[in-house]
Amino acid sequence: MYKIIFENNNIYIKGIEEFDLPHTLDCGQAFRWKCDENGIWSGVAGDKFLSLEKTNDGTVVLYNTTIDDFENFWKDYFDLERDYQKIRQILSQNETLKAAADYSYGIRILNQEPFETLCSFIISQNNNISRIKGIIERLCENFGENINGYYTFPTAEKMATLTVEDLAPLRSGFRAKYLIDAAQKVASGEVDLYHLRYFTLDEARDELMKIKGVGPKVADCALLFSHHHDRAFPKDVWINRALDTLFGGELPEIAQDYAGIAQQYIFFYARDTKLLTN
DNA sequence: TCCCAGGCTCTCT
DNA sequence: AGAGAGCATGGG
Numbered sequence: 001m002y003k004i005i006f007e008n009n010n011i012y013i014k015g016i017e018e019f020d021l022p023h024t025l026d027c028g029q030a031f032r033w034k035c036d037e038n039g040i041w042s043g044v045a046g047d048k049f050l051s052l053e054k055t056n057d058g059t060v061v062l063y064n065t066t067i068d069d070f071e072n073f074w075k076d077y078f079d080l081e082r083d084y085q086k087i088r089q090i091l092s093q094n095e096t097l098k099a100a101a102d103y104s105y106g107i108r109i110l111n112q113e114p115f116e117t118l119c120s121f122i123i124s125q126n127n128n129i130s131r132i133k134g135i136i137e138r139l140c141e142n143f144g145e146n147i148n149g150y151y152t153f154p155t156a157e158k159m160a161t162l163t164v165e166d167l168a169p170l171r172s173g174f175r176a177k178y179l180i181d182a183a184q185k186v187a188s189g190e191v192d193l194y195h196l197r198y199f200t201l202d203e204a205r206d207e208l209m210k211i212k213g214v215g216p217k218v219a220d221c222a223l224l225f226s227h228h229h230d231r232a233f234p235k236d237v238w239i240n241r242a243l244d245t246l247f248g249g250e251l252p253e254i255a256q257d258y259a260g261i262a263q264q265y266i267f268f269y270a271r272d273t274k275l276l277t278n
Numbered sequence: 279t280c281c282c283a284g285g286c287t288c289t290c291t
Numbered sequence: 292a293g294a295g296a297g298c299a300t301g302g303g
Contacts, residue, residue: 130303234284237282
């Protein structure tokens with residue numbers, strides 16, 4: 001377990017295991033974190049801006065925040081209560097999964113805001129990561145709230161008032177109509193976005209797929225990254241390649257309870273090492 | 279230039 | 292129900 005020290009408006013997380021910032025913040029589950037030349041990460045989640053870094057002794061420092069925000073927001077956001085060492089032990093029963101988990105050391109599954117996550121992965125379809133980031137940034141700058149110079153992700157209620165034409169500055173292509181549909185269905189309550197963690201995985205997936213442009217892959221990303229559905233298993237091009245070449249087509253049975261976490265390890269491993277692109 | 283990107287919808291069998 | 296084209300845009 002880790003210890004928390006609060007000093008000079010900073011939170012010092014001491015003795016935390018399995019928390020690698022580049023792996024966690026740049027593995028493709030979130031799109032608004034950036035690292036500067038000094039290794040300091042900064043980003044926006046919900047209505048909060050945060051800078052953080054990992055120091056040489058392994059302490060993770062959250063700058064300029066409060067105990068209150070840590071306890072009520074960041075602790076859950078960074079999934080700090082979960083025992084990733086235990087999950088690693090389970091997955092390591094399979095040799096290939098062990099290799100992927102070792103390579104991806106320190107990835108944590110973030111618990112992100114549901115509407116932002118849904119829109120982010122609607123934008124992600126048939127798209128590349130650097131361009132996804134640009135579209136999301138323009139979405140926030142154009143329609144989010146400006147708080148001291150940074151922009152929040154727009155709410156469903158705000159976006160529901162917009163038209164496809166209004167989204168032209170995003171240059172999101174055919175995805176604009178999907179974003180509007182998502183905003184309208186969430187804002188009206190036609191899609192119950194905020195109780196999905198209490199649905200079964202199949203029910204939750206069906207609920208999200210009421211939205212145009214949301215298929216099984218986008219739905220599973222939303223369920224994994226913002227609704228605590230650990231068994232969601234988003235299948236994208238990389239995962240399909242990896243399943244075929246490394247696992248004979250299917251995820252090993254032992255990984256089922258933590259399929260989503262295994263998925264992140266495999267995704268990061270496959271994409272980062274490019275071992276599948278020959 | 280060309281291929282492809284954390285896919286999905288629509289159409290045609 | 293399964294296969295395949297088309298989709299907007301731009302990164303590499």
